[in-house]
Amino acid sequence: MSVATMFQAGLPYLVLTSGILVVMIGVAIKRTHAVAAVLTIITLLVTILSHILAYGALNDGVVEITSLFKVDGIAYLFNVLFLLAALVVAFLGSEFLNQRIRFKEEFYLLLLCATLGSIVLPASVHFASLILGLEIIGISLYAMIAYPEKARPPLEASLKYLVLSGVGSTALLFGMAMIYAGSGSLEFAASLPADGSIEGQYLYLIGNAFFWSGIAFKLSLVPFHIWTPDVYHGAPSIVTGFLATVSKGAVFAVVFRYAIEGNVLDSGSVQLALTLIACASMVIGNLLALLQTNLKRILAYSSIAHMGYLLIALLLVESNSAFGYETVVLYLIAYFLMTLAAFGVVSVLSTHQEHELNTIDSVSGLFWRQPIAGVVLIVAAISLAGIPLTIGFVAKFYLFLAGIDGGMWFLIGALVVGSAIGIYYYLRIVFTVIKKAPDDSEAFTGLPWTGLGILTFLGVCMLVLGIYPRFLINLIHNVVQIAGF
Amino acid sequence: MHLLWAIPALPLAGFLILFLTEGRLPKPVVSSIGAGSVGLAALLTGYIGWQFVSSDTTEFVSSSWTWMIVGDLDVSFRLWLDELSLVMVGVITGVGFLIHWYATGYMSDEEGYSRFFCYMNLFVFAMLMLVMGDNLLLLFLGWEGVGLCSYLLIGFFHKIPEFGYAARKAFVVTRVGDTFLIIALFLLFHQVSSLNIQDGLLFARENMSEGSTINTIICLLLLGGAVGKSAQVPLQTWLPDAMAGPTPVSALIHAATMVTAGVYLIARMQDFFLLSPTAMLCVAVVGLVTLLIASFTALVQSDIKRVLAYSTMSQIGYMFFALGVGAWSAGLFHLMTHAFFKALLFLASGSVILAMHHEQNMFKMGGLWKKLPVPFIGMLVGSAALVALPLTSGFFSKDAILLKAWKNDSDFSTLFWTVAVIAAFLTSLYTVRMMALTFFGKPQSEMHELKKESLWHPSRIRTVVPFALLAVLSIAGGWLGFEFTGRLFDDKGVHAELHFDPIALLTLGIPFAGVVVGYFLFASDLLDRRILIKNRMSELVSKFWGSGWGFDKAYDTMIVNPFRFIAQTRLNRNDVVDLFFKLIKFLASLFHHILSMFQTGHIRWYAFTMLGGLLLVLLTVVWI
Amino acid sequence: MTTAINIPLEHVFFLALILFLIGAFGVLIRRNIIFMLLSLELMMNACGLAFVAAGARWAEPDGQIMFMFILALAAAEVAVALGLVVQLARRFETLDIDRAEELNG
């Protein structure tokens, strides 16, 4: 593997890193919101474009950059997804910063760093790069969550996230250490115990228990879900959007890698543990959201459930990894669109409020007060509920296919029950949005056109990809094929 | 080829016109359409009847479009006319026309004049379909159609809730009978795999053995249907209440035509019944029981129309009895004559009631014969026919039945005959009573001066004509039908060749006896009527009889009230089944609340749960 | 190269586990945010120790490299954390973490 190809394949990472430096210097030279914002957006765009160039390097599908990274089309697909999400966050964030924040520029740095961390993960095949990426995301997120000065909720959220994810990370690290002790290598591919000794087995199992617990925390899966609503609630909704989508997506991408490369699921007990976690997340997550009246908390709980759904795809790995990958990618795309749209609506609507809207009542009659936002929120809710006409349905369809393909009837049962409960509260959102607006409610006027534009874009994507997903499906299929699964 | 189809088409056309114009037409037009359509139908019937009799064909058929063809089931709108249906059609159109004619006068003051004739025409149409259909489904169409019209017309004065109730009662009770009928249809189709009547009869003649169970079941089901429509025990309770309808309705539907549909049905399906002695026996018994019960009840009624209603029941009982003992022709003959004189009686009573300003209680009448000569004569003639005084139409038919009953060679023939004769005696009793209370004795309430609206004012003279015609028929109808009905069945017709043996004399004598006794009981002052009425025994008896032998009460307590209770009390207004789903909802929210209790917001508790989770995962992975 | 003193892996891991648990209990029982962060550090170092031990087992540098990662990581985390602590002191006028429980349900 020539150095040239490595550089070409690693281009996106280099571009983004240098972009961060540029922005940093720019901010250091002169604090100008506009400049920072523009630089950030340019950086992100260039990074996205750089993938085209980089893709040329993957002539035989996969390029290994040292033992840390293994770049392939799927990794790039994830990267682009994360970068686009970051782009959306940057756009919406600029509005949010304009309104309520004194020192705006650092936000972009943090955003870019977090993004860098997130695009590191999909390609990493090594515990070191894993922990590196995870922590880059984490640390920048602590700051982003606590970004608004004065208000107390963001701070509380940030502290909770910091301490708890600290505990999570330690569990993760401890697990890695034990796995390493068992296998003698930090690469995913070689993580199985070198010697078949009982001791090695135990190290491996206990290590995985710790490892997956840490991961489950990052993905906020039951029983490690409990922090999620508070953090989502406290953080500014645009940051929540990022946290809910990019950080989770990145973690999922890397553990999926780990599951495939390290054949973790060959060990029945790990599989069992994951199955139980998945079922619990689907059911409990939805139950928690059932009568919740705080919009952001509803979305938090529902994200727990959705991560549970995604585990079905993860568990498919050992029987049909290719389709598992397709499912994960497609589901994440769907999930990104829906979640960003939902949180986007909240943050756009909060533009002129001094406190962020978060109760469900604050969007009552939205369909009549602010049609665009209303429609987008409806579409997002319907999509989250997995009802046709939206990409959410295609995603759910994939899950069913995956589940039946793997013969995981138990999980399918849980999936059905979970979605059944889910429909109720998503529909409550829809009903609130379309019902007659309370008379004292003021119309949302003068909302930023960028925000509305982005929302419309997301809505259209959800619908178009929901009605005619053909090209997306084929794209993912081909990429996975080329990547050699 | 011939205009058979036009017979039902005419009243249908009348119905449609009246229905679509929503009563915007002036009354004369309405009456000419309403009565005229039936009149034309009657004339046409006469013409076709003459054609038919003079031709040597056994039936006229007129096909129109296919109704439905599904698998074996193939029914179409095909009209079928043979002697049997010809008699019925004659009665329906003929008597029907006269009653329509009369009604043009009788109803002229009521609101909804057009609506009335609309329903009446529809009824005639439906009745014609009933008797002319060549397949059982078409028959059933008519069957339900007449039921509907009877419902509509009983409840014609829809402002009065009791009438509405009576109407619904009539509909539902007959519906019960109809269910038997339609199940019979299913069974027939199951056997014959065709609903065509002639196919059915053929099948019965060829493939069914004497007294085969399946055949008996079919017959009993058919009987069930007939019982419902013809107000026989045990489904007779609706008929007395049905008197709520305007009197012409009672005359046409609840005396002359619809209630005899059951008789027609059994006669039509003769070949099935012939093969099933059991069924025949049942028919006879049903007839007799009704006959007795109705006669006794009629004996103590105070409402003149109810008396007539019960007498109708009993007369139809005669017809059933006749069919049951195999006196087919006699039964049909009686059907015809009964149509004449009962219609006459009703119309007459109607005139009385109208003149008395809708007073129906006979005890409030009395001594009317001077004031209302024409109704009186009509009543007189009708009653004569009813009690079967010689040479009236009723005499011939009833005599024929009794003789057949005597000559019928079943084990019960004597018993049957005796009961029938007793019933005949009772008939004369209550008839005399009715006449006495209504027309003789001293006026119980002072009779208002006849006002302009009264029927007997010269301006209403048109109502007298149908009246007179009916009177003539009830006298002469005997000879009219005598020969003709003989041709209906091969049971040697109704020829009463042996009119001089003791039995014949007895049957001849009974009515007179009845009249005489009745006279002493109710008309003359020779013996004190109070003896009868005052003692408790007779009070109880009369109470029991008066309530129609307590059938209504029994049904109310057994069926109606329980159903009402479970339905109308809030017991299950909203659906026990829903509780299950409510339970699910409750459980879900319960779990939601329980789980939410964990979300305390205390970071240390959160950390604790996480470590707990870690422990759980460890246990799962390592020890399972 | 000098031959390392041969301590059985289990012992070291046992020690690491104990450290880990001590740290965990610290997080659980201490109200004061500063001490919480301290306990967190303790847990991190437990992981570090485990890595080093594992590295020693296979006579590889990877373990120690990971340990350095962890150190850097912990430093970064603490840097942010202390900033937040200052804010906590400002906005809640306390260091008692239990007072920050406005977000719940």
Added chain:
Amino acid sequence: MSLLWLIPLLLVAGVVAWLSERVRTTLPNWISLITFIVATLWVTVVWFSGPDTNGLYANWVQDWIPRFGIDFRFEVDGLSLMLIGLTTFLGVVAVVSSWTETKTRHGFFQFNILWVMAGVVGVFSAFDLFLFFFFWEVMLIPMYFLIAIWGHEDKEYASMKFFLFTQISGLLMLVAIVALVWFNASSSGSLTFNYFELVNADLDSTTAKLLMLGFFIAFITKLPSVPVHTWLPDAHTQAPTAGSVILAGILLKTGAYGIIRFVITLFPDVSQDFCVWGMSLGVVSILYGGYLAYSQTDFKRLVAYSSIAHMGFILVGVYSFNKLGTQGAIITMIAHGFSTAALFMMAGSLQERLHSREMSKMGGLWVRAPRMGAVTMFFVIASVGMPGLGNFIGEFLVLIGAFQKSIVLTVFATIGIVVAAVYGLSLMQRSFQGVPNPNVPKMRDFAFREMSVMVLLMIALVWVGIYPQSLLRMSDTFVSMLEFVS
């Protein structure tokens, strides 16, 4: 031009109607009315121009998601054409019936109506299971909006219940569909959602039974049949008139259609074994529905429960597994569409005039509004099953078919006819007959607008009643294809 352009036509018309509100507030009503009239005429023309050589009136195939063998596979055979005709015709009824009912947001209202109809047309013509499910779910969303936005006092609960029941049962069907496809793929090697290939998928009986249940539950929930019927009374009672008309007239029929088209053709053998259960469910629905109908005091609720009873006949008919029963079920679908639509329209008009559905607040209305009285009488009589009107044909065929299968069940079902008479007439009595209610205000009788539709419906019912052959002929091609083990 293929009849399938109907779907885009309706969709586009919906959008146009929505936008046209800005021009004039009454414009949306006119647009959708004209659209439905045109559609109905179109269907009529196609009807009379007859099928092509394959017995199809229209078909269009176009691949959609080739990755999973999912196509746009539309076909319109006689059965579908009938139901599509019913749909468009009832569309006219729905629009007219709520002409004055909606005070606000006519645009969005008509948009929803048109889109529901588009969805239904799709359901009736889709022959790719994925496509079918797609439309199956899509038609619910506008329906939900209709209830949730323009519904009456208790709309949130009702609309939610409606949506949950149908969606959750839909999920089961989705699982069943995917599983069926997957099993078929693993046996035949071709991954496809094409109905015509899945028909001859070979499954072992246990699997087949489970999958069949998946479909069955979804369909009887929509039908609805006891015990999953409880959404219907609430939804009907709360829905705006047009909503009830569409719901009762058409959406319920999609359930029946699903059973006839998919359950018994995809799983013929297990359905055969299942038939006793199917029929029993039907009978229970007939009796229980009738009994509950009689218990109601709310006009609309009564009619709602009565349609549960009528749908019971469909189950009985379909599961009696012979031509008679199936044809009967189909006729019942059509006839019940007409009669119930009319009754709901009547309920709507009464509510518009009296601002109440409580029959205790009615009584003697015949005097106030003779036309409404007569019309109601007609349709009550029809739904009571009077020969010569549509419903009778259906019920008669169903029963005579069922009789060949199970005498006992048939007898019980027949008792349902008596019950029908009881509640039907009591409805009539309590609302229109009896003493005129003194506190009923002077009431506007039906005017041309309502009357025209009602007369159309009457003609339709009479037509079905005396010349059902014209319909039987349409569905015959399909019914003959079903192989019945006699």
